[in-house]
Amino acid sequence: MPATEEFLPATQTELCRWMVENAEGAALPIYPVGGRTSIGYGPAPAARGISLCTTGLARVIDYPARDMTITVEAGIRIDELAKVLESQRQRLPIDVPQLHRATLGGVAATNASGSRRFGLGTMRDYVIGVSAVDASGKPFKAGGRVVKNVAGYDLCKMLVGSLGTLAVVTQLTLKLRPVPERSEILWISFDQLDRVDAALARLVTSAARPVAIDLLDARAAAAIAAEAGIDLPVTCPVLCIGIEGTARETAWQAESLTSEIAASGPSETVVLRGDDVTKLWFALAEFQVPSDDPLTFRANLLPSRTVEFFREAERAGCALQAHAGNGIVVGHIPDSITSASAADELLARLRSLARKCRGNVTVVQCDESWKSALPMRGEYEPGWPLMRQLKRQVDPQNLLNPHQAF
Numbered sequence: 001m002p003a004t005e006e007f008l009p010a011t012q013t014e015l016c017r018w019m020v021e022n023a024e025g026a027a028l029p030i031y032p033v034g035g036r037t038s039i040g041y042g043p044a045p046a047a048r049g050i051s052l053c054t055t056g057l058a059r060v061i062d063y064p065a066r067d068m069t070i071t072v073e074a075g076i077r078i079d080e081l082a083k084v085l086e087s088q089r090q091r092l093p094i095d096v097p098q099l100h101r102a103t104l105g106g107v108a109a110t111n112a113s114g115s116r117r118f119g120l121g122t123m124r125d126y127v128i129g130v131s132a133v134d135a136s137g138k139p140f141k142a143g144g145r146v147v148k149n150v151a152g153y154d155l156c157k158m159l160v161g162s163l164g165t166l167a168v169v170t171q172l173t174l175k176l177r178p179v180p181e182r183s184e185i186l187w188i189s190f191d192q193l194d195r196v197d198a199a200l201a202r203l204v205t206s207a208a209r210p211v212a213i214d215l216l217d218a219r220a221a222a223a224i225a226a227e228a229g230i231d232l233p234v235t236c237p238v239l240c241i242g243i244e245g246t247a248r249e250t251a252w253q254a255e256s257l258t259s260e261i262a263a264s265g266p267s268e269t270v271v272l273r274g275d276d277v278t279k280l281w282f283a284l285a286e287f288q289v290p291s292d293d294p295l296t297f298r299a300n301l302l303p304s305r306t307v308e309f310f311r312e313a314e315r316a317g318c319a320l321q322a323h324a325g326n327g328i329v330v331g332h333i334p335d336s337i338t339s340a341s342a343a344d345e346l347l348a349r350l351r352s353l354a355r356k357c358r359g360n361v362t363v364v365q366c367d368e369s370w371k372s373a374l375p376m377r378g379e380y381e382p383g384w385p386l387m388r389q390l391k392r393q394v395d396p397q398n399l400l401n402p403h404q405a406f
């Protein structure tokens with residue numbers, strides 16, 4: 001990040017006032033930040049500007065627990081929010097890495113989701129109201145404290161996933177879910193990927209309703225089991241199937257899934273419960289956090305083609321976690337790739353395969369010096385021109401996260 005000063009407002013009014021002064025004065029680029037857990041994602045910022053940090057805005061505004069909604073400021077840390085909700089046996093069911101640092105505003109700005117996206121959705125499904133400030137310092141609201149069914153553009157959904165390029169989110173109203181009585185994970189290892197593909201095909205017609213269907217290669221399985229501190233079979237591909245509900249529902253689901261998948265010839269099935277499950281959900285969310293890997297990518301594909309892509313990336317030595325039910329693959333490339341040109345070559349191979357699987361490959365994180373040489377957003381998407389037009393309309397001075405604009 002080029003030299004930036006930081007501004008940390010204590011109130012939403014102070015934030016608005018400062019943004020008006022900036023837009024009417026120096027008009028410096030503004031980089032909204034929360035917990036900075038994924039500030040390095042995407043293209044590198046070029047222009048000197050101001051980091052606008054939201055962590056000073058962390059109040060709970062309203063929590064009518066019986067309505068299963070909560071209104072909070074955007075700078076609240078995810079683990080702090082979880083504690084508030086736990087007191088009412090409720091939750092925001094989004095798997096977020098580094099949740100002791102990540103903020104709600106950052107999770108919303110990136111539309112973050114993890115393994116349980118399959119059964120429980122993404123951030124976009126839980127945001128029902130937003131308060132935000134546009135680049136000129138004008139505050140606006142969208143949605144509300146109840147689920148609304150109104151005509152017009154759904155600005156809430158537009159801001160979720162907009163990476164801080166359209167407005168700074170200051171406050172969010174969320175709909176919540178009850179904490180389930182039971183959460184269990186089936187850790188199923190296979191001696192070969194063909195058997196995994198057969199098992200995934202069976203799951204499409206399963207009577208059970210898993211909340212997560214993750215596929216891990218041996219490298220990822222080893223890293224995740226180590227992170228969770230649980231002794232599990234990790235020398236071959238693993239399917240991680242998450243089930244949640246009452247004790248009776250999960251017992252029934254575990255039994256029927258085990259018998260359905262038996263036909264695909266798994267090597268071993270381990271059912272995890274209690275604390276082990278909590279540790280494993282945490283480790284599954286943390287896997288996507290780039291550590292010292294040269295590059296981390298994210299592919300979006302047709303779910304039915306996930307194993308085909310996974311096989312190619314595994315052959316290239318990548319450590320892989322696929323949210324197989326949604327056709328999403330997160331991969332860390334091997335340390336043996338030490339230059340931008342070698343990384344570009346591997347990405348080109350993966351992108352062309354992803355294209356055949358109706359998808360795309362984006363670079364989540366890599367060495368800063370590689371960014372200008374790599375297609376960070378992957379292949380051209382037809383929606384980009386309209387997104388650029390929208391950005392120009394909403395932020396004509398291009399002040400908000402100018403490097404993230406499409």
Ligand SMILES: Cc1cc2nc3c(=O)[nH]c(=O)nc-3n(C[C@H](O)[C@H](O)[C@H](O)COP(=O)(O)OP(=O)(O)OC[C@H]3O[C@@H](n4cnc5c(N)ncnc54)[C@H](O)[C@@H]3O)c2cc1C
Nearest residue numbers: 034035036037038039041103105106107109110113164169
């Ligand atoms: C493109 C992208 C995709 C990601 N996808 C996933 C995913 O699918 N699953 C997952 O678990 N994690 C994902 N992450 C990581 C996830 O974003 C982080 O785990 C976490 O959400 C970041 O929270 P943070 O407070 O640390 O945000 P930061 O790292 O501080 O900021 C992240 C992004 O959000 C913007 N931002 C932060 N706060 C605000 C605000 N109040 N208003 C407007 N913009 C703001 C920032 O400008 C920045 O672009 C993704 C990150 C990025 C950048």
